[in-house]
Amino acid sequence: xxxxxxxxxxxxxxxxxxxxxxxxxxxxxxxxxxxxxxxxxxxxxxxxxxxxxxxxxxxxxxxxxxxxxxxxxxxxxxxxxxxxxxxxxxxxxxxxxxxxxxxxxxxxxxxxxxxxxxxxxxxxxxxxxxxxxxxxxxxxxxxxxxxxxxxxxxxxxxxxxxxxxxxxxxxxxxxxxxxxxxxxxxxxxxxxxxxxxxxx
Amino acid sequence: xxxxxxxxxxxxxxxxxxxxxxxxxxxxxxxxxxxxxxxxxxxxxxxxxxxxxxxxxxxxxxxxxxxxxxxxxxxxxxxxxxxxxxxxxxxxxxxxxxxxxxxxxxxxxxxxxxxxxxxxxxxxxxxxxxxxxxxxxxxxxxxxxxxxxxxxxxxxxxxxxxxxxxxxxxxxxxxxxxxxxxxxxxxxxxxxxxxxxxxx
DNA sequence: GCAGTATGTTTCCTTTGACAACATTGTTTC
DNA sequence: GAAACAATGTTGTCAAAGGAAACATACTGC
Numbered sequence: 141x142x143x144x145x146x147x148x149x150x151x152x153x154x155x156x157x158x159x160x161x162x163x164x165x166x167x168x169x170x171x172x173x174x175x176x177x178x179x180x181x182x183x184x185x186x187x188x189x190x191x192x193x194x195x196x197x198x199x200x201x202x203x204x205x206x207x208x209x210x211x212x213x214x215x216x217x218x219x220x221x222x223x224x225x226x227x228x229x230x231x232x233x234x235x236x237x238x239x240x241x242x243x244x245x246x247x248x249x250x251x252x253x254x255x256x257x258x259x260x261x262x263x264x265x266x267x268x269x270x271x272x273x274x275x276x277x278x279x280x281x282x283x284x285x286x287x288x289x290x291x292x293x294x295x296x297x298x299x300x301x302x303x304x305x306x307x308x309x310x311x312x313x314x315x316x317x318x319x320x321x322x323x324x325x326x327x328x329x330x331x332x333x334x335x336x337x338x339x340x
Numbered sequence: 341x342x343x344x345x346x347x348x349x350x351x352x353x354x355x356x357x358x359x360x361x362x363x364x365x366x367x368x369x370x371x372x373x374x375x376x377x378x379x380x381x382x383x384x385x386x387x388x389x390x391x392x393x394x395x396x397x398x399x400x401x402x403x404x405x406x407x408x409x410x411x412x413x414x415x416x417x418x419x420x421x422x423x424x425x426x427x428x429x430x431x432x433x434x435x436x437x438x439x440x441x442x443x444x445x446x447x448x449x450x451x452x453x454x455x456x457x458x459x460x461x462x463x464x465x466x467x468x469x470x471x472x473x474x475x476x477x478x479x480x481x482x483x484x485x486x487x488x489x490x491x492x493x494x495x496x497x498x499x500x501x502x503x504x505x506x507x508x509x510x511x512x513x514x515x516x517x518x519x520x521x522x523x524x525x526x527x528x529x530x531x532x533x534x535x536x537x538x539x540x
Numbered sequence: 541g542c543a544g545t546a547t548g549t550t551t552c553c554t555t556t557g558a559c560a561a562c563a564t565t566g567t568t569t570c
Numbered sequence: 571g572a573a574a575c576a577a578t579g580t581t582g583t584c585a586a587a588g589g590a591a592a593c594a595t596a597c598t599g600c
Binding site for chain 2: 558
């Protein structure tokens, strides 16, 4: 009678796979992520992931959803009203976004790659929408305070978030031509905020 | 004596591989690109690509360089001075950028993915820098004409290009929430240009 | 306690990238 | 102009990966 060297059922393989996948992603990028390696890591046969994910892409999609959920949480915290002016609040939001991207570059890349696939599952798009729902809220409040020009907040915030996201894509290694992203973000946001001021 | 059913040497395999790879990229995305399939297509043994590219990544990098060169050409044409004002010129440049990205989505994606790899070859970074050298030139001219606030043109143009690029990343299928990118680009550029006006 | 289902395993197949040893063609040098 | 040599392509082989089918074990509801 052995002390259960390894139970037949893992218990929570789906979760464990996602966690291990996230770890692998951070360590060696998406290229180093193989179902077989994950299985080995979890001490499970190499076909067991198939019980939880139809194929590798399904796992990656699930991971992308998780990513957007985490990003959503980060954004929600950063978007909280603390009595600052619009510029400060938007800058904090942008910095949170950039911070997440720089902390989890491979994951961040995966999220948008997954989202751009023609057959991206609806849950993924929903998760993405969720994370991107915070900037418009900040803009709406800015409008209410008379700090921002009138117009659809979603449309206005799109430009700002696009600039921040694009900065990430164009930059390399957290900087652009030697200037750290953090500084560039603040600069760009300030210029944007200036352009968004109501023209009396 | 046979009419050379197939010559032993291909003659220009390196070029042919890059062209076939570009075609495969457009058809089925980067996932459908395999060295063996390329070889089959060109009627060549499955190991011959190794004579020209150390490994698959080297071929992808070369393809990315080609992409930046084409983007450079597109940008150069769009950045040409035609006597318009700054807003019109910047809008044309931005539209050219977006046009390229939407026309070759997989290629475009590959270009930036390759560029973001930690061990990206210098040629790649140079090619990228080349394509991104046009916006600063347009900004500099805008400054000379008194249409743009003073400051480092490279730094100022970065914000604009970041916004355009980010718009591409955030959008899906050439639109965002049903609004076509072309319209959003014009909108965002106009707002940016407004914010960039010299404050007298 | 028993039937049915969920979950994990074994075994096998095909494709892929990479490597080594070899064959053919093109080029340079004397 | 022929012999060495370099460049280019081929054959054969391997290990690793994703995926599929058939089977084994554990859990659940009745």
